[in-house]
Amino acid sequence: MPDLRQFKLPDVGEGLTEGEILQWLVAVGDTVTTNQPLCEVETAKAAVELPSPYAGTVVELLHEPGTTVDVGAPIITIDIGGDAPATEDDTPAAGLIGGPAPGGRTSVLVGYGPKNTEAVRRPRRSGAAVAERATAPAVLPEADYGSGTDRPPLLATAPDATSKPVRHGGLEIGRAAERHAADTEAASGTAVAPGRRAPRPLAKPPVRKYAKDLGIDLTTVTGTGAGGVITRADVEAARSAVVEPAAAETVVRFPVGDGGTAGREQRIPIKGVRKHTAAAMVSSAFTAPHVTEFLTVDVTRMMALRGRLAARPELAGLKVSPLLFVAKALLLAARKHPMVNSSWDEAAQEIVVKDYVNLGIAAATPRGLVVPNIKDAGRLSLAELAGALADLTATARAGKTSPADMSGGTITITNVGVFGVDTGTPILNPGESAILAFGAVREMPWVHKGKVRVRQVTQLALSFDHRIIDGELGSRFLADVGAVLHDPGVALAL
Amino acid sequence: MTAVREMVDPVPGAAAPHLPAQPDLVQLLTPEGERVEHPDYSLDVTDEELRSLYRDLALVRRWDVEATALQRQGELGIWASLQGQEAAQIGAGRALGEADMAFPTYREHGVAWTRGVDPLDVISLFRGNDLGGWDPVATRFNLYTVVIGAQCLHATGYAMGIQRDTADAAAIAFLGDGATSQGEVNEAFIWAATFDSPVVFFCQNNQYAISVPIERQSKVPLFQRAAGFGFPGVRVDGNDVLAVLAVTRAALARAREGSGPTFIEAFTYRMGAHTTSDDPTRYRLADELEEWKLRDPIARVKAYLSRSGKADAEFFAGVDAEGDELAARIRTGTLEMPDPAGTEMFDHVYAEQTEEIAAQRAAFLAYQEGFEK
Numbered sequence: 001m002p003d004l005r006q007f008k009l010p011d012v013g014e015g016l017t018e019g020e021i022l023q024w025l026v027a028v029g030d031t032v033t034t035n036q037p038l039c040e041v042e043t044a045k046a047a048v049e050l051p052s053p054y055a056g057t058v059v060e061l062l063h064e065p066g067t068t069v070d071v072g073a074p075i076i077t078i079d080i081g082g083d084a085p086a087t088e089d090d091t092p093a094a095g096l097i098g099g100p101a102p103g104g105r106t107s108v109l110v111g112y113g114p115k116n117t118e119a120v121r122r123p124r125r126s127g128a129a130v131a132e133r134a135t136a137p138a139v140l141p142e143a144d145y146g147s148g149t150d151r152p153p154l155l156a157t158a159p160d161a162t163s164k165p166v167r168h169g170g171l172e173i174g175r176a177a178e179r180h181a182a183d184t185e186a187a188s189g190t191a192v193a194p195g196r197r198a199p200r201p202l203a204k205p206p207v208r209k210y211a212k213d214l215g216i217d218l219t220t221v222t223g224t225g226a227g228g229v230i231t232r233a234d235v236e237a238a239r240s241a242v243v244e245p246a247a248a249e250t251v252v253r254f255p256v257g258d259g260g261t262a263g264r265e266q267r268i269p270i271k272g273v274r275k276h277t278a279a280a281m282v283s284s285a286f287t288a289p290h291v292t293e294f295l296t297v298d299v300t301r302m303m304a305l306r307g308r309l310a311a312r313p314e315l316a317g318l319k320v321s322p323l324l325f326v327a328k329a330l331l332l333a334a335r336k337h338p339m340v341n342s343s344w345d346e347a348a349q350e351i352v353v354k355d356y357v358n359l360g361i362a363a364a365t366p367r368g369l370v371v372p373n374i375k376d377a378g379r380l381s382l383a384e385l386a387g388a389l390a391d392l393t394a395t396a397r398a399g400k401t402s403p404a405d406m407s408g409g410t411i412t413i414t415n416v417g418v419f420g421v422d423t424g425t426p427i428l429n430p431g432e433s434a435i436l437a438f439g440a441v442r443e444m445p446w447v448h449k450g451k452v453r454v455r456q457v458t459q460l461a462l463s464f465d466h467r468i469i470d471g472e473l474g475s476r477f478l479a480d481v482g483a484v485l486h487d488p489g490v491a492l493a494l
Numbered sequence: 495m496t497a498v499r500e501m502v503d504p505v506p507g508a509a510a511p512h513l514p515a516q517p518d519l520v521q522l523l524t525p526e527g528e529r530v531e532h533p534d535y536s537l538d539v540t541d542e543e544l545r546s547l548y549r550d551l552a553l554v555r556r557w558d559v560e561a562t563a564l565q566r567q568g569e570l571g572i573w574a575s576l577q578g579q580e581a582a583q584i585g586a587g588r589a590l591g592e593a594d595m596a597f598p599t600y601r602e603h604g605v606a607w608t609r610g611v612d613p614l615d616v617i618s619l620f621r622g623n624d625l626g627g628w629d630p631v632a633t634r635f636n637l638y639t640v641v642i643g644a645q646c647l648h649a650t651g652y653a654m655g656i657q658r659d660t661a662d663a664a665a666i667a668f669l670g671d672g673a674t675s676q677g678e679v680n681e682a683f684i685w686a687a688t689f690d691s692p693v694v695f696f697c698q699n700n701q702y703a704i705s706v707p708i709e710r711q712s713k714v715p716l717f718q719r720a721a722g723f724g725f726p727g728v729r730v731d732g733n734d735v736l737a738v739l740a741v742t743r744a745a746l747a748r749a750r751e752g753s754g755p756t757f758i759e760a761f762t763y764r765m766g767a768h769t770t771s772d773d774p775t776r777y778r779l780a781d782e783l784e785e786w787k788l789r790d791p792i793a794r795v796k797a798y799l800s801r802s803g804k805a806d807a808e809f810f811a812g813v814d815a816e817g818d819e820l821a822a823r824i825r826t827g828t829l830e831m832p833d834p835a836g837t838e839m840f841d842h843v844y845a846e847q848t849e850e851i852a853a854q855r856a857a858f859l860a861y862q863e864g865f866e867k
Contacts, residue, residue: 010568046773206864
């Protein structure tokens with residue numbers, strides 16, 4: 001059985017980014033032993049022989065002599081599986097490894113093979129790009145792999161394969177960088193002092209990675225940290241400002257194939273809010289053991305109270321929605337059971353119980369799910385709470401929810417009832433310990449004072465972090481919320 | 495006494511006729527594998543000892559070859575090859591007594607071997623896993639020092655400590671020819687000389703300070719410099735394991751008896767690159783390397799052992815097989831070496847953890863978790 005291994009061009013000299021393959025010392029079909037020289041590679045520092053890390057049979061040489069290869073890119077495939085050469089024939093059939101492929105390339109195990117034309121130095125690109133390219137399915141169209149040309153070349157490049165590359169030292173590298181900076185300056189028309197490049201945006205590595213994951217270009221982000229450093233919150237703000245393009249625009253269509261599903265699948269890149277939501281949900285679902293409890297409540301009296309309250313001058317012009325009651329009921333119950341308004345600090349091995357409630361409201365927006373929260377909601381009067389809810393909803397719908405609005409939540413309500421459904425098993429907003437789902441309020445047959453009557457009924461579902469909240473506490477909390485909704489007068493007792 | 499005479503007395507049989515004369519060179523085994531005597535340095539060595547010296551030389555070279563290959567395969571960040579300098583290192587290492595303390599550069603793999611350091615504990619440093627995996631106190635072999643020449647001060651300070659403890663021990667500092675141009679090396683010489691400290695400065699003159707040849711480093715032979723500091727200097731054939739053993743033993747004995755430091759210039763040649771990041775073909779000619787291949791430190795021992803009947807083909811095949819086993823163990827051990835935890839750097843700053851370091855450790859952990867958020 002063939003067992004194919006690829007040897008990737010190593011950094012043979014501390015910080016090198018590429019090397020030119022001067023010559024191959026083995027051929028396809030050769031049996032090689034561990035440490036047998038495979039090829040000679042010239043880097044900015046030295047011309048060296050690369051010894052084989054594997055014993056086996058050479059299946060494919062992935063680059064022609066004279067090609068400059070980025071560090072980390074595979075250069076040779078070796079079969080360590082058996083003694084017999086994998087390719088007996090010198091001219092494998094089309095499509096086989098080593099055989100001809102479209103575009104004058106040689107088919108290789110993964111990615112694009114070298115072109116079978118004259119050995120010409122291929123365009124420079126970053127090591128990551130090459131790795132990506134090498135593992136991309138061959139049917140995907142050639143994509144723009146990004147910012148390779150924005151990086152200064154470490155070295156001047158050989159104009160073609162027949163001329164030996166110039167020897168380089170640190171001075172030449174420095175000069176090449178300066179030349180690049182000058183070129184960049186000339187191209188952009190902005191004045192840059194000689195030998196200096198336009199400043200790179202300042203951000204800590206975790207923030208850089210975060211921005212990269214979200215596909216946000218840091219040069220477009222304004223830093224609010226000390227000295228203009230871009231913070232995580234700045235990236236989040238930038239993300240909020242970006243309106244996701246319609247899904248259709250990001251669809252990658254496969255070329256027509258012979259399978260029945262070809263052309264009938266959409267492939268939508270996972271990024272932006274979707275990516276963030278997915279990460280948060282996965283993190284929450286697999287970190288906090290979730291328990292969900294359900295309660296069905298007769299809210300007829302509460303619905304009747306809405307009209308009376310709406311007539312009060314304090315609430316004039318404000319929407320007295322069922323959600324407002326649920327929010328108030330939750331705040332009252334949370335004050336009685338502060339442990340539900342807490343978070344699990346794994347690093348410190350502590351449970352953080354909060355004296356304030358930043359009440360999150362899950363909102364469906366054109367960009368996807370966002371969970372802004374009302375700061376210190378426990379201190380608000382009913383009228384202030386109604387106003388805050390209205391503001392929060394309007395802001396979210398307009399897609400203008402700021403990162404600050406979304407951070408620091410302590411407990412959340414998800415109003416699934418607006419979609420006409422009865423209930424669900426919500427997943428905790430990461431860092432919180434409880435989330436309440438509020439279902440549709442329906443007219444239902446209900447036993448009221450010993451008789452079946454038509455009553456307005458809703459369902460509540462409470463998911464909680466079972467590390468912090470036991471079944472008893474969760475149940476009492478949910479029952480208290482339900483009691484207030486059933487009979488708002490109970491609020492006086494809580 | 496010895497050192498002063500060495501400066502002027504040519505040594506008989508010091509070099510092959512086709513090689514340039516090497517005056518002042520202490521030699522006990524010629525490049526052709528002929529045992530010769532020296533008026534000041536005699537050596538009684540059993541056949542068993544001879545064979546074990548050969549074994550050390552051969553195994554250390556095999557280790558070096560494997561480590562170089564592993565670097566070329568991307569498994570080590572860098573490797574500093576000792577090829578050509580095996581005799582200087584094995585000879586010096588085998589001369590050390592149990593209580594003696596060695597202060598290496600970053601190339602003393604041969605000395606490490608004689609001190610019982612596991613090759614994988616050296617490899618882990620070059621793989622970037624740690625700063626050296628061995629216990630310097632238990633092995634009497636300090637951690638590698640990359641700062642050129644700094645270990646000469648460490649060794650001198652340690653030797654001054656030996657004096658205060660009135661211990662029966664010596665320190666030995668390893669250095670290269672390039673290090674002799676460093677200020678701290680000269681400071682160490684002055685301190686050691688002034689205090690008659692029990693320290694041996696063992697200089698492997700491998701002819702190049704990276705790319706700068708010895709002719710451009712010094713107007714005088716290096717061993718002659720010692721006289722200016724007030725202690726003896728001796729030049730030994732660094733490719734002759736027996737001569738290095740004899741000269742180093744004498745220098746260590748002199749140190750232990752309270753007669754002060756000695757400077758040993760082991761005249762040798764770095765057959766490989768300075769490190770794997772270096773390309774020696776850019777600054778030296780191929781025939782120079784060919785010339786030194788004729789003075790190979792291992793071939794001459796093999797020739798002597800075979801010719802004198804002290805070892806047979808079976809012995810040499812056995813050492814070769816042992817070398818291959820060692821190489822396989824090094825390869826497997828390197829590939830399977832676990833990545834270190836980032837927090838390890840906080841763990842060995844002090845013998846006991848301090849609040850400040852603990853806080854830094856916690857901050858680092860939080861920073862690291864910033865990537866996972």
